Amino acid sequence: MKPTGKILKLFTSTSGNSKRDEHKELILDEKGIIGDKFYDKNLDRSILLTSTESYQLARSNQIKINFGELGENLLIDYNPYHLLTGTQLKIGDVILEITQNCTICNHLSKIDKKLPKLLAHDRGIFVKVTKGGKLQLGDPIYLL
Numbered sequence: 001m002k003p004t005g006k007i008l009k010l011f012t013s014t015s016g017n018s019k020r021d022e023h024k025e026l027i028l029d030e031k032g033i034i035g036d037k038f039y040d041k042n043l044d045r046s047i048l049l050t051s052t053e054s055y056q057l058a059r060s061n062q063i064k065i066n067f068g069e070l071g072e073n074l075l076i077d078y079n080p081y082h083l084l085t086g087t088q089l090k091i092g093d094v095i096l097e098i099t100q101n102c103t104i105c106n107h108l109s110k111i112d113k114k115l116p117k118l119l120a121h122d123r124g125i126f127v128k129v130t131k132g133g134k135l136q137l138g139d140p141i142y143l144l
Contacts, residue, residue, distance in 0.1 A: 004078045004141050005076050006140050007135060008052065008076060008077055009067050009072075010074060010075075010137060011023070013036060013037045022068065024136065025137070026135045027132075027134055028132045028133060028134075030043075030132055031043065031129075045126045047073050047127050047128065048073050048074075048102055049073070049080060049096070049124055050070050050072035050074070050075055050123065051122075058118065063111065065112075069111060070119070071107070081125060085100060087143065087144075088130065089127070089141055089142065092139040093133025094133045095129070095131035096130065098127055099125075100126050101126075102124040104119065104120055104123060
């Protein structure tokens with residue numbers, strides 16, 4: 001099986017803290033990312049996967065934005081936005097299943113007022129964990 005991409009950055013958020021924490025590895029189980037503020041909340045929306053293409057789109061429209069500011073947990077170098085709900089990805093020990101496209105949050109307008117409309121269909125996708133394990137920077141991504 002040939003990989004389609006790899007993990008470039010890993011992030012979590014902690015409750016009461018708007019700053020994103022960057023990691024070299026994350027541990028996931030069927031409830032999400034252990035230690036993340038969305039762990040064991042809405043399982044279909046607990047993990048956000050975003051492509052570098054979202055950042056390139058923003059930057060090509062003169063919007064200065066840093067990795068992690070779109071709220072993603074996993075930043076990858078592959079654009080998964082065309083994949084259908086139910087598609088599974090194998091990354092490291094983990095199997096993730098696409099649950100839905102990400103809806104635009106109002107916090108993006110704090111970065112730039114044009115950003116929510118610009119990324120309406122290109123912000124990211126939500127995934128749920130179907131098999132837990134460890135994710136690490138550089139892990140290859142396989143479509144199942």
